Amino acid sequence: MSELLQQLAQVLEQRKTADPKQSYVANLYSKGLDAILKKIGEEATETVIAAKNGDTNQLIYETADLWFHTLVLLTHQGLGPELVLNELQRRFGQSGLEEKAKRHQ
Numbered sequence: 001m002s003e004l005l006q007q008l009a010q011v012l013e014q015r016k017t018a019d020p021k022q023s024y025v026a027n028l029y030s031k032g033l034d035a036i037l038k039k040i041g042e043e044a045t046e047t048v049i050a051a052k053n054g055d056t057n058q059l060i061y062e063t064a065d066l067w068f069h070t071l072v073l074l075t076h077q078g079l080g081p082e083l084v085l086n087e088l089q090r091r092f093g094q095s096g097l098e099e100k101a102k103r104h105q
């Protein structure tokens, strides 16, 4: 797994016991699942707007925010990013159209 993802996941796990006044992530955890989901909705929308505006730097920035908040969600739910990477690995090389066709047989 990407070393950065692994390190970030470790920090996000540690933030479960951190002071919400000292940590953005601890503060978000303290607000609960709905607050995390709201952030993901906002960041997804901001990503879409950046792409529609053709703003490359903003698109990268907002995508980083979106990925980050999905990592926060996974950690909150007791899941690690390696599970998502494993799923992408499993799909790698498999045509999306073929996969869809199998599901609709």
Ligand SMILES: N=c1c2ncn([C@@H]3O[C@H](COP(=O)(O)OP(=O)(O)OP(=O)(O)O)[C@@H](O)[C@H]3O)c2ncn1[C@@H]1O[C@H](COP(=O)(O)O)[C@@H](O)[C@H]1O
Pocket: 008, 011, 015, 022, 023, 024, 025, 026, 042, 064, 065, 068
């Ligand atoms: N990668 C990030 C990261 N990306 C984005 N953000 C925060 O996510 C928020 C994005 O929300 P917005 O763009 O809506 O900005 P905002 O107005 O400040 O947000 P709200 O007040 O609405 O929540 C900002 O506050 C960013 O600072 C992040 N906060 C933390 N990390 C990583 O998480 C680690 C732990 O962070 P702390 O828990 O704060 O120590 C850090 O060392 C970083 O590695």
